[in-house]
Amino acid sequence: MTTAPNADAGDISVRNVWLACLALYAIFMTAAIALPHEVLWMGTSQLPGREDTNWELGLAETSQNIFLAIALIMAGLLLARANTRWMRIWLGVVFLGVLYLLGEETSWGQHYFRWATDGWFAENNDQFETNIHNTSPLFDQLPRNLLYLGMVVGGIAHPLLKLFRKGRGLIDNPWWWAPTMACLPPVIFAFISGAPKGLDKMLTNAGVEAWTNGFRLEAFIGRASEMEECFMYFFFVVYLWSLGRRLKFRSANHS
Template identity: 25%
Template sequence: MNTKNWFARPVFYVVMGLFIVWTYTVLGYGDKAAAFFYPEDHFFENVQFIILVVTGGLTLYAFWLAYKNRQALRTHWIKLAAYLALALFFFFIAGEEISWGQRIFNIATPESIAEVNAQQETNLHNLDIFEYSDYFSFDRLFTYFWLGFAVIVPMVSLFWNRFREFAGKYIPIGYWAMGLLFLLNYAFVKISKIIYGGIYAYSEIPLAQAIKQTKELNYYLLLACLSAYFIWQLKQRIAAKSAEG
């Protein structure tokens, strides 16, 4: 593997790991910090939106690279569709995070939506059918997504060549070690509930919501890194094909 692959270097994981840990320490910074970071349309949510838009843009660029070089790389149309679907998925989550600009543009929620939306906002992830589901809430569905896409598939591909060859034909496969950062973030969700349960005291935002904002920020950042890895991976393959003549 090319030595310029930052995603294979320990320093990347040290920096990202420390950042993830730091974001959870903010829970103990007091009410002023909580008021700055956690409410809707404040720092964490705004950064989440920006990261998701960037991630969507990176994945769209990966799609363009794969499509432009589809004959040389022999890229299956399903894999091209997977790149495009991922890009649209990230843009969709970005829109959901800000309720599609509802609060920014001061748009009232239609009564028909408000009646079936837990937060009376113009979005899908807060609809009662998802919000009050034990297994199919948007939060749980997103967990299924990253666990399968960023952890299980890369890990299985690392040890099972036939699976890697089959899956790699139809979907982009992330770098296995990045899955460990997703698991680290998940672990700190659980750890933070124990550590900060008796410390966090900001009454406007419950601890569970503050932790949710934190974990989402980290997951979105890791997905941005994953999209950057896909671009690097594609450029390496394109360069290798060009070298072959």
């Protein structure tokens, strides 16, 4: 299989993406050390109609929603300008996927517009929210695992293979589809951010004394999974930003 020439031409700066991820990680870690965890992860308001803390309005959850909102706008703009059938199909899938994630993360607006949960959601949602990802692992873990698989294959394996195999990656056609090296940093930082939770689970299962007695690395951060999801959603922003720049460059140089 041959590689489409100049597939990465016009791409965004990999260095700047690394710096952006490093800055974001530093902000979260500094906040985790300096701020009460309730401010960083949970916010200060309560769920509508309940006394429980509203997790949706914490710094981490708000950052996730901002990244997803930006990605949704970017996907919509690229979809409107797509000039091939397969590109329109792919960007339509991305748009709907990001819309699903944003809707589910915000419980489709519940925590901002503050309606109480009742009916089917009150009976089937384990957090009493108007979303479906808390009703079944099918709607929670499956989308998350599919996203992680795409990030690993497209964001790590493909660009690294392309680097070391002189331009031949895992997904070379169509030329615009696969992530570029610019998408590697958010994937790496997603793994780094989620590492404390994974290490806690591994060391607890291994019977390490401190962990069986209740010690947790994640206790120093609060909720590592929320920081991890921030970088997972930032991946969408970087991917769409990269795609838009490469499409613009190719259009300008092949017109």
